[in-house]
Amino acid sequence: MADEPNLDASTPTVEATPTETRKRRSPAKRKDAAEAVAKKAAGETSAVSSPKSRRHTESEKAEKVAEIERRLREGSTLKAAAKDAGISDQTFYQWKRATPSSGVQAAVSAPEKDGLADLVELEAENVRLRGLLAEKLRTENTALRKKLGLA
Known part of the structure; x- marks a missing residue:
């Protein structure tokens, strides 16, 4: 009795075969899928599967x-x-x-031709500005020394 299932009289017994429980695909879908794989392998593309390429020269x-x-x-x-x-x-x-x-x-190409002349001009202006700054700092320095009584 240990091998018998514990069923009472009200539960129906149903036996299922393995083929009834599996879902099957329709043959047409398999064929379409196989054709798509074959086209992809061959390098063919369909208008539906790939987007339109918008390359401009x-x-x-x-x-x-x-x-x-x-x-x-x-x-x-x-x-x-x-x-x-x-x-x-x-x-x-x-x-x-x-x-x-x-x-x-x-x-862009015009300044490249006069690049050396521009560089010389900038260096001359740089020297002039450094001289002005040095003059200003000297005057401020002497004014501060007078205020502090160091001069």
Whole structure:
């Protein structure tokens, strides 16, 4: 009697087979999943699985930056000009920083040519200012000595 389960007459006995308790996937889902894995392994991409790539060439970037700058000179707002160009205003700033205009390049290269002359001029001004400071400190020093009675 020890091997018999402790069941009373009111509990029904149900025997379950192992196949009834497992859930099964439909064959179509397995086939689609297998095709997706095969495409991925082959290097194919579907339009649904990967987002659209928005890469612009350098010439396209320069054209859009120039177009936005032209619209800004005409009085348009940055947000409106960038929206019409199809980019965000932050993208405009990044592209503008990455591709400086020709006016900025000319302004940067001009001081480099006169760098030595500027350096000589700055050194001369530095000497002049040091002399003025030394003169001022001498006068203050003598005034303090007189007040203290040391002179």
